[in-house]
Amino acid sequence: MKKLLLILTALAVLAGVLTYSTLWASAGPAKGPHSIIVEEGSSLGSVAGQLAKRGIVPGSAGTYKMMARVFGSGDPIQAGEFEIPDGASGAKVLDILQHGQPVQRLVTIPEGMPSIMVWERLMREKLLTGNIPVPEEGSVLPNSYSFKRGETRAAVLKRMRDAMTKELDALWAKRQPHSVVNNKREAIILASVVEKETGKPSERRMVAGVYSNRVRIGMKLDADPTVIYPITKGKPLGRRILRSELNADNGYNTYARPGLPAGPIANPGKESIAAVLNPAPTKALYFVADGTGGHVFADTLQQHNANVQKWYAIRRARGEM
Numbered sequence: 001m002k003k004l005l006l007i008l009t010a011l012a013v014l015a016g017v018l019t020y021s022t023l024w025a026s027a028g029p030a031k032g033p034h035s036i037i038v039e040e041g042s043s044l045g046s047v048a049g050q051l052a053k054r055g056i057v058p059g060s061a062g063t064y065k066m067m068a069r070v071f072g073s074g075d076p077i078q079a080g081e082f083e084i085p086d087g088a089s090g091a092k093v094l095d096i097l098q099h100g101q102p103v104q105r106l107v108t109i110p111e112g113m114p115s116i117m118v119w120e121r122l123m124r125e126k127l128l129t130g131n132i133p134v135p136e137e138g139s140v141l142p143n144s145y146s147f148k149r150g151e152t153r154a155a156v157l158k159r160m161r162d163a164m165t166k167e168l169d170a171l172w173a174k175r176q177p178h179s180v181v182n183n184k185r186e187a188i189i190l191a192s193v194v195e196k197e198t199g200k201p202s203e204r205r206m207v208a209g210v211y212s213n214r215v216r217i218g219m220k221l222d223a224d225p226t227v228i229y230p231i232t233k234g235k236p237l238g239r240r241i242l243r244s245e246l247n248a249d250n251g252y253n254t255y256a257r258p259g260l261p262a263g264p265i266a267n268p269g270k271e272s273i274a275a276v277l278n279p280a281p282t283k284a285l286y287f288v289a290d291g292t293g294g295h296v297f298a299d300t301l302q303q304h305n306a307n308v309q310k311w312y313a314i315r316r317a318r319g320e321m
Contacts, residue, residue, distance in 0.1 A: 023058050024067045024090050030055025032086030037149060038097060040079040044068055047077065047097070057090045068094055078102060081149055104146055107156065111142040111269030112195040114234025118160075118267065128153045135160075137234075138188040138264030141167050167270050176278040180215045189260045190215075190276045191268035196225035200294045204272050209280035210287055210297065214258075219285065221254035221261075229265040 034056050038047055048061040048068075057064045072094045080102025084093055107125055109118055119134040130152040140157070141164035147156050168184055181187045190211060198207045214221055227245050228237045230252045246255045251262035284297040286304035291314040298304040 023063070024071045026058045027087045027089055028054075028056045028058050028093075032056070032084055032088065034084040035081060035103070035149065036084060036097075037081045038077060038079050042077065042079065044077050044094070044097070051093065056084055056088075057093055059090075064090060073098065075099070081105070103149075105149065106144045106146055108144040109140060109142045109160065109267065111272065112192075112266045113140075113142060114229075114266045115140065116233045117235065122153045122157060125153070127151075128156060130154055132157050138164075138192055138267055140164055140267045142267055142269045164267075168273060171270065171273050171277055174274075174277065178212070178281065179277050179279060180212045181276055186260060187273055187276055188264050188268060191272040192264040192266040193221065193223050193225060193254075193261070194275055195268040195272040196266055197223060198295065201271060203294055204275040205278065205280040206282060206284070206297060207287065207295070208272075208275035209282040210284050212276070212279040213282070213285055215260065218258050220256075220258045223254045225265055226252050226254040226261045229261070234266050 028051070034054065036047075036050065036054075036056065045065055048057075048064045051057045052059065052061040052064055059067070067090060071091065075098040077094075077097040078100075082096055082100055083103055084096060088096070105127065107121060107128075109121070113121075115135045115137045118140050119132065122128065122132060125147075127149045128147060129150055132153045135157060140160040143160075143163060145156055145159055145163075168187070172184055172187065175181075175187075179187075181190055190208070193211065194204055194208050198204060211221055211223075213219075224241060227241050227248075228234070230248070230250045231237060231245065246253070249256040252265065254261055282297070283299045286298040286301065286307075287295040288298075288304065288307050288311050290296045290307075291311065296307045296310075298307055
């Protein structure tokens with residue numbers, strides 16, 4: 001009799017194992033794909049309810065936790081957003097949460113993007129929530145920032161600002177004696193002008209050197225982007241600058257008075273900030289476009305005027321004048 005009971009018990013256990021192993025290998029009832037967010041510090045127990053409720057895994061939350069303990073590995077689950085493909089078994093779901101790659105969502109801020117456009121980019125991102133004011137110009141470090149679905153725009157913007165503060169502190173510590181900026185705000189202001197004046201990375205220190213020379217001798221910077229900023233807040237002007245705009249004395253226009261503009265005209269990248277803190281040693285006071293996307297530099301006005309005529313000839317050949 002005891003032997004029979006042992007046999008029946010063994011058969012029942014085997015049947016249970018077979019039943020649950022079949023269930024473990026089965027997909028949940030809801031058609032996928034599914035997106036699931038696992039918060040930092042979550043355990044499988046806290047996530048199982050979400051999985052079962054949404055039909056991502058078969059059975060109840062309790063059943064899934066029990067199957068995971070019996071059939072799954074003991075590895076912890078990761079925090080992040082995960083994509084669960086259609087037809088994924090309970091075993092596959094656990095493996096994705098434990099070892100899969102979380103979904104990487106990025107918002108990218110290019111070097112030289114003005115704050116009004118940073119604000120527009122964050123407000124357009126539909127997976128973010130909440131409202132934010134337009135950030136202070138020059139307060140955001142251009143880079144690519146990851147975010148989670150449903151995260152607040154304020155939280156993402158804070159990371160951008162914190163990154164600028166950290167990067168500026170690190171770069172300021174390496175400031176060279178021949179830099180003309182006296183504080184971190186001046187560094188951001190001049191770096192924003194350098195950023196808008198050249199899109200060629202190899203030129204940044206040279207452009208910074210020219211502007212540093214002008215600041216040092218009290219010469220006007222004559223930077224076109226500083227004329228445009230008060231008109232568009234840094235967005236493209238879309239036309240030629242008017243004579244009245246070149247003459248406007250509004251605190252930003254560096255054709256109207258010497259020295260730095262009243263504030264940053266964009267969010268400069270770390271390379272432009274580094275350039276104004278360690279500008280190229282040069283005697284150049286002028287530069288003009290060379291037709292290749294870069295600039296040609298000159299020490300004297302006579303040299304510069306000759307370079308300007310060459311640039312005009314290039315533009316005439318292109319039909320731009």
